[in-house]
Amino acid sequence: MTDNNPTSAGEPTRSWLENPKYMLVLAALALAAGIYMASNTTREAEERALLPARPDCVRFPGACEENVPSEPPPELQTLHADVERVEAQWRVTLEQNRRTGVFPDKALTAMRDALVATQSAIADAQFLLAEAEGNADERAIALEVLREAYEQKLALLTRAVRLFEGAV
């Protein structure tokens, strides 16, 4: 009778996975990778938060239409300037406190998503305003929608600066 068991001939063949040395090396590598990735998470969230927002074309289809004006209408230029001023302030707040670990990733990600949504709402409202050109009633409504979109972004940025500066 032939013995087909390869281990029965002598020393059993061990997988490298059973070798404790390899296991220790693997565990150390996994630990190092985990520490590296955890330290990078906050940095990435902060960097993402500083990137310019790209529009959400699915929920705000007008934001991705061609030839939509990016400049505000004359009636809303003051409001637009206020938004730009507070947005610059937010960037300074974020830049000054980045890599301190104070700002939670979840909050930074939420802020980033919120900026995308508010900017998309502004662009969508710009599209509606351009479309309503020539119809006074429709234009008045679109202008009100645009005003509100700016106000939402302004309120968001003001809250973010206040909240993040207060948390430091």
Place this chain on the structure above:
Amino acid sequence: MMRTYVARASRTVALSVLSALGGASLLHAQTPVDVGATVRANSVTHVRLQSGSVRITGWQYDSVHVSGRLAPGESWVMRADGDTMRLRAEGLPRGLAAPSELQIYVPMSSPLVVRAAAASLVVSEFDRDVDVATAAGNLLVESVRGAVRGETMQGTLTVIGPVPSVEASTASGALLVSVPYDTINEVVYARRVSENGTPNAKAFGQVVLRTISGRITFDAPVVDRASIYAVRGDVRVVTAPSAGGAVNVSVHTGRVTLGWTEQMRSRYTVRAMRGVVRGEQPLSSGAASMSGGVGTLDVRTVRGDIVYERVTVQPAP
């Protein structure tokens, strides 16, 4: 022979790892805190927190008291600064396994200001204004007789009224402002109105609610004035403005659900620019059917639907 060696070696490695973890956890254990101080009457209490779970409760004494456990890496500092009593968790917490767990008592007659990075907070029992903000974390405010301002970027914000005025906002978290137990599992119970149809609960005064992408639920028998804004979040409103009052709901892309009961009286104006209006219209939607003064309920969406919903009134549980 070799198998025994491997088994022993594995056991040794496992025990070493466990010992190391145990040692590390001892180094990163929470620190107990139990401190108090007297404060000047009517001084502002300013609390600054990093993370963890914190209850802040107003009490009738002119003193503050903090008890519980601080996260590793944090220390507790209290100091009077003119008319402000400052309570502060200093340092950055290390690790997530042992967050701070604190109970803070402060005078209920003091205005309260709280700023937190990633703490979940429960704030209750205050006679004066409360201003609470956390960057990431849930926030619950209840039993406050002053004005409430609450903010969270990422987390659920709940205000249980009635309160004289509420200004609340989230970026992505849900926002719930209601009178307690009026709505349970989407069913409104009869205690919201008395037999003659008048509201049982005291009205909310001024309410301003904002979210970017969270869901707003505002549920109150009556409100004097409310402004509710969402950019791409859904809004559910079950309320009626008081006589001469006004409720404005404005949503860019998101659904607005307008709940109504037979007792509610409002003059509705709804406009869905690129959406549809559907559902069962309120019985009192036309001004002609109403006697006495009524308030206005004005709803506008840009790319969202508006849905009327008759709310089932059940006996109180």
